[in-house]
Amino acid sequence: MRMQITFFAAALILFSACQNGQKRQTDQQEQNKATASEQPALPTKEKLTGKWTQPIPGQEPAIQGIEIKGDGSASSINMHTLIYEKWQLNGDTLLLWNHSTGVKEPIAAIDTTVITTLTDSTLVLTNSNGYQSSYTRGK
Structure with missing residues (x-):
């Protein structure tokens, strides 16, 4: 037992x-x-397309920014020495081709940033140094 x-x-x-x-x-x-x-879902071309602006530091309420167009081209908003040309989306990474003009030493570059936040009204980009730029969707 x-x-x-x-x-x-x-x-x-x-x-x-x-x-x-x-x-x-x-x-x-x-x-x-x-x-x-x-x-979070990966950013889409459709959601990213549009005008994205931010206040110009020390010159508020003036704004600057970038227009991301559906055809892959891009243009600067109120930035006369930094000219955006085109863009590409790879997953959550945004590549922006640009060049400077009207400066002593013109330069061409490709800005590579991670899309940290993308909503209907807000875009936050983070570069490789950890610097964040916040934009609001313009009209």
Whole structure:
């Protein structure tokens, strides 16, 4: 009889442990699903297209910015020495081709930034140095 009770207790413990393992696995699967659904969607060309402006530091309420056009071209808004030419979207990375003009040493460059935030009204870009530029969608 004592042997049966010991065997029964061991079986109960083993059964309980297996159930906890299955519950943990199910909980982990549910957590993975929730995390995947919380991941922000990658920016789209359609959502990025438009005029994006920000105040000119020290000259508020004057604004500057960039117009991102649906055909892949881009243009500067109120920036007469920095001329944007075209753009490309790679995942969450925005590439902006530009050149300077009217300065002592003109330069051509490709700005590479990560789109940190993109909503219907806000665009936040982060460069490789961690500097963030915030824009508001213009009309």
